[in-house]
Amino acid sequence: MPPIQYVGRHSEHFFGKYLSEIVRNLKNRGQGRVVIKETEAAKYPEPCFYVIERASPVMSDKSHVRCRLWARRICRGRDLGTGQILHTHEPDWRLAHPEEAERLLRAASDPKNAVTDTTVRCVAPMPPLLAVYLRRRGLLPDETRRKADAAASASSDHALTADEKEAAGLLLLTKLPWDPELFQVPIVPSEEEQGRIHPPYTYTSRDDLFTKPDVSGDKYYIRRSDTPGLYWKVILEQKSSSLKKATKSPD
DSSP: OOOEEEESOOOOOOOSBOHHHHHTTSGGGGTTOEEEEHHHHHHOSSOOEEEEEEEEEOTTOTTSOOEEEEEEEEETTEEEEEEEESOTTSSOEEEOOHHHHHHHHHHHTSGGGSOOOEEEEOEEEOOHHHHHHHHHTTOSOHHHHHHHHHHHHTOSOOOOOHHHHHHOSOEEEOOEEOOTTTOEEEEOOOHHHHTTBSSOHHHHTTTOSEEOOOOOSSEEEEEETTEEEEEEEEEOOOHHHHHHHHHOOOO
C-alpha cells in the first residue's frame, strides 16, 4: 500500500448529505433527478445543479458513502455537458424537489441567467530588477531588446530615471490558472507585445495561455469519505524506478 500523509485539518463547513445516500433511496438510482451541491449554490448567484444520468456504488468502499456519478452539469447557468462528476463523497449534496428542479431547468435555459465570459490580460510588465539583470548580462535577444527600447522611448512618461528607462519596455507572459468555473478568456497579446515578451512568446505559449494541473506526476492529493475536510497525499512508485525494473535483465 502506498504511504499516505494527512494534510490540513478537519473541516465542518459541509452541510447536506452524501450523494450515495441520496441516490440509493431513489428509483433507478435517481436517473433524471436534479441534485444540488450546496457549496457551489452558495458560492455563485447563477444556477448550479446536476441532472443525474447514471450512478453506481463503489464496491470497495466499506463506508458506503462513495459512489460514481455521471451527470449533466449546469455551472453558473452554462451547460458543461455530461461527464463523470468529482467530489461525490463530500456531504454537501441535496435532492431538489421536482418543482424546484423544473424552476432551475427553466432558469438555466434562459441565456440572461448565464454568466458571461471574463476577458483577462495575460501580459504584465517585467519586474525592474529582472529586466536590468537580463539586459546587463546580455541574455535578451537583439530583436526583443530593440522592440522594448522602442516602446520605452515612445512612452509619454518623461519622469523616469535612467535606471527605470533601462528596466522599461519588457513584458512577461502571465498565464491564467485553469478553473472551469471562472469562464475566463485570455486576451491574446498583440504582435507588438509579443515581440517584447521574454522568454519568447512562441515558446511560453506553446501549451495554450492556461496553466493546467499536471496529473502525470508520482504523487497527488485525494480526499476520503471518512475525512471530508482533509487531503491525503498518495505517493506512487516512481516511474523511473518502474522503468528501471522493467528493463533490468534477469541474472
